[in-house]
Amino acid sequence: MAVSMPDLLADLDAETAVVLDLVADLDDEGMAAPTPAAGWTVRDQLTHLAHFDETATLSAVDPERFRREAAELLGRGDDFPDQVAAEHAHLPAAAVREWLTRSRAEYVATFSELDPSTRLPWYGPDMSAASSATARLMETWAHGQDVADALGVTRTPTDRLRHVAHLGVRTAGFAFVLRGRPAPDAPVHVELVAPSGETWTWGPGDAADRVTGSALDFCLLVTQRRHLSDTDLVVEGPVATEWTSIAQAFAGAPSEGRAPVDRSPA
Structure with a gap:
């Protein structure tokens, strides 16, 4: 695929808007609703995105600091995403929305200045700036799917x-x-x-x-x-x-994925 950083970031913004619209009216109780990801609430899905937006931005503006902090996080074990979620489980609904909005805006502003081929560190192999933005879009869509499933909403798929x-x-x-x-x-x-x-x-x-x-x-x-x-x-x-x-399009430890839907008679 030919890479246009402005187009890629515009698609990322559009996908972000879909997720923020899903949760725009949620109160603290709504943020605590369980999602299909075992043990994760709607809040956890959103704070996961916000946290790793911030670390992705750090990978671009201060790669060496990112590498130090990434090594520390990875050293906490394969369940580090669960640990990150737990650390932010106290945040009220409005604060969660504000954090995701701000962290995503900072990410887009930073990456809009990068050449798509710029190499950046990440939690696995280094990746290009374009691959980072694609990964953020994938994460946004995937975690947005968990939120949509939790809320009983069917999203309209797009060519994004x-x-x-x-x-x-x-x-x-x-x-x-x-x-x-x-x-x-x-x-x-x-x-x-x-x-x-x-x-x-x-x-x-x-x-x-x-x-x-x-x-x-x-x-x-x-x-x-x-x-x-x-x-x-x-x-x-x-x-x-x-x-x-x-198949696993996201970084991290090997995951078993979702179990098949149980279609046995009730």
Whole structure:
């Protein structure tokens, strides 16, 4: 994908607005509502975004300080996201909204001055400024999905999902390595139908391993917001089958993802 930092940040702003609109009227009780992420409330989803917006901004303005603080955080164990959430569980609803609004604005302002190829440290391998912004958009959409599910809201998908899908494809090898498995050499063809009806493709068209279906369901899968069996995706080939069982577009410890929806009779 050709990268335009202004367009990417505009999409990030638009995705942010969707999440803030979801929670605009929530009081403290509403912020405490449980989400599908075990143990996480709506508040936790939002403070997670705000906190890591701030650390992502730090990675751009003071990389060495970021590296020191990241090492300290990673040294606290694989559950460091849960620890960060717990540290902010006392925040009232208005303060949570204000923090996310401010931290996101600071992130966008900082990254608007960067070349897309600028290398920045992160909690795993270093990444480009463009990849950082794509990751923030993916996180915003994914945690926004948890908030929407908690509130019983169905969001209208947009073609901004292309950023999430692209990251999902790009992190295929990462998902294997994260679990101590060698990244496969066999290519996978991914063909998705966008919300606009456009077709998006990655990988050689003649690949034996294939993943096809809706972009929305693919994004729900790679962000681990839905189990494969609860999507319309068609998976062919052993490599594609293994990948879609462990797909993980976000950094951190290996995650098992969501369990299938229980469709047994009540």
